[in-house]
Amino acid sequence: MTGIKEVKFTDNALEVQFINGTSITYEDCWLRDHCRCSTCYHADTFQRAQHILDIPESKIVDVNSTESQVVLTWDDKHQSRYDSDFLIKFDYNSFKEGQRLKPVLWHGKAVNKKIARIPVEAFLNSKEGTVKAFQSLLDYGVVLIEGVPPTLEATEKVCIALGGVQHTIFGGMWQFTSKAVHADTAYTNLPLATHNDNTYFTEAAGLQILHCIEHSEGTGGETVLVDGFYGASRLKADFPQDYDFLTTFELEAEYIEEGHHHKYSAPVIQIDSKSKDVKQIRFNVYDRAPMAFSSSSECRSYYRSLKHLARYYQDPENQWQFKLQPGIVMAMDNFRVLHGRTGFTGKRVLCGSYVARSDWLDKARSLRLIQ
Numbered sequence: 001m002t003g004i005k006e007v008k009f010t011d012n013a014l015e016v017q018f019i020n021g022t023s024i025t026y027e028d029c030w031l032r033d034h035c036r037c038s039t040c041y042h043a044d045t046f047q048r049a050q051h052i053l054d055i056p057e058s059k060i061v062d063v064n065s066t067e068s069q070v071v072l073t074w075d076d077k078h079q080s081r082y083d084s085d086f087l088i089k090f091d092y093n094s095f096k097e098g099q100r101l102k103p104v105l106w107h108g109k110a111v112n113k114k115i116a117r118i119p120v121e122a123f124l125n126s127k128e129g130t131v132k133a134f135q136s137l138l139d140y141g142v143v144l145i146e147g148v149p150p151t152l153e154a155t156e157k158v159c160i161a162l163g164g165v166q167h168t169i170f171g172g173m174w175q176f177t178s179k180a181v182h183a184d185t186a187y188t189n190l191p192l193a194t195h196n197d198n199t200y201f202t203e204a205a206g207l208q209i210l211h212c213i214e215h216s217e218g219t220g221g222e223t224v225l226v227d228g229f230y231g232a233s234r235l236k237a238d239f240p241q242d243y244d245f246l247t248t249f250e251l252e253a254e255y256i257e258e259g260h261h262h263k264y265s266a267p268v269i270q271i272d273s274k275s276k277d278v279k280q281i282r283f284n285v286y287d288r289a290p291m292a293f294s295s296s297s298e299c300r301s302y303y304r305s306l307k308h309l310a311r312y313y314q315d316p317e318n319q320w321q322f323k324l325q326p327g328i329v330m331a332m333d334n335f336r337v338l339h340g341r342t343g344f345t346g347k348r349v350l351c352g353s354y355v356a357r358s359d360w361l362d363k364a365r366s367l368r369l370i371q
């Protein structure tokens with residue numbers, strides 16, 4: 001906690017110098033909007049109490065400050081108090097920095113020793129277990145919950161604790177084999193190259209949770225994971241022009257089956273406009289929709305940049321391949337980590353669900369792992 005050293009007030013702004021050397025200028029419109037008195041703010045609901053059009057356009061007429069707070073008097077006689085701990089939060093650079101997620105990029109099977117593997121009891125019933133699971137999702141985009149009975153019901157408990165089951169055209173909790181109940185290669189025994197799910201939804205699933213509850217009389221069916229952010233970082237370094245293309249060009253994806261036609265266009269690599277950090281990867285070579293291009297150069301860029309990116313995702317050196325066993329529930333960040341599987345024989349049954357990104361980040365934020 002740092003206190004206030006000095007306060008200067010100009011015509012329409014307040015400059016606060018803090019003891020730790022930070023200096024922040026607050027505009028009067030911001031200060032009036034952030035008044036925390038009971039007329040302006042509902043402290044019990046953490047909501048503003050006034051419509052933006054009802055906040056008076058007022059001027060500061062008097063300033064009083066101590067080390068721990070600033071008291072302002074406005075030209076309509078309203079008084080506002082601000083604690084120094086509140087004010088210091090709005091230093092732009094530290095504010096933005098605090099909001100950045102800090103994924104730890106990985107490539108290859110060594111990540112297998114980094115990610116958390118948490119006994120289901122610890123995950124469901126202890127704060128320490130829950131924190132470890134979400135921290136692993138934030139850092140590596142993968143977590144394994146172990147010792148889960150190989151049933152849909154036991155898997156559902158894990159999905160709920162990870163943020164809640166997200167309903168889509170595939171259902172809420174799903175259980176699937178190689179029998180095609182949906183028009184999609186996931187419901188076959190064919191190999192699937194690493195991809196993100198739901199590139200054709202306006203909002204792709206946040207997490208995908210998979211539990212292989214049975215694989216009898218057969219081989220193959222190994223899971224393949226690759227860090228989409230790592231591939232994007234390599235593309236940026238090796239082929240900056242392709243990186244620029246994939247962060248701006250809106251690629252169309254679609255999903256078609258009887259009674260459904262989902263379609264969405266978005267860049268394959270989505271970046272945060274301020275930090276330039278990668279926010280999301282939407283990479284699925286199968287679900288690309290046929291497209292028309294504005295020029296031959298745009299068409300050629302599409303193929304060149306996608307192939308360059310795909311090479312990192314297909315490189316076995318970058319992938320982690322393993323066999324999911326009954327009892328192990330895998331959750332991965334579908335905005336970041338790509339998943340695939342090798343072809344298989346025999347009876348292979350998977351269950352799991354999606355979790356919306358908003359819902360798992362809500363859990364992580366409530367645990368104070370992110371801001």
Ligand SMILES: C[N+](C)(C)CCCC[C@H](N)C(=O)O
Nearest residue numbers: 170174184186196197198199
């Ligand atoms: C079986 N399960 C519901 C998990 C997935 C089905 C969705 C597969 C689709 N091709 C995609 O990549 O989004």
Ligand SMILES: O=C(O)CCC(=O)C(=O)O
Nearest residue numbers: 186192197223339340341
């Ligand atoms: O069969 C698997 O392991 C995963 C299939 C898949 O890509 C999916 O269900 O989204």
Ligand SMILES: [Fe+2]
Nearest residue numbers: 186196197339
């Ligand atoms: Fe998938």
